Amino acid sequence: MSVAQCSRAGCRTDAEWQVVWRNPRIHSAERRKVWVACPDHVEFLRDYLASRSFPVDVLPLASASAS
Numbered sequence: 001m002s003v004a005q006c007s008r009a010g011c012r013t014d015a016e017w018q019v020v021w022r023n024p025r026i027h028s029a030e031r032r033k034v035w036v037a038c039p040d041h042v043e044f045l046r047d048y049l050a051s052r053s054f055p056v057d058v059l060p061l062a063s064a065s066a067s
Helices: 042-050 062-066
Strands: 017-021 033-037 056-060
Touching: 017 042, 033 042, 042 056
Parallel strands: none
Antiparallel strands: 017 033, 017 056
């Protein structure tokens, strides 16, 4: 099994978080996208999406396999 790597451009660190979001202008409420993040970039990715008024949730990556 491969380990997910951070979605931040240029980062290849193992991800520990999932940043779940959607663009309400083009996606229905059921459609959600997921970026994964390392501890160093989780806030950056969350803030990037939140600054665009996108709904964002940050969850531990381990909870993705529990769903």
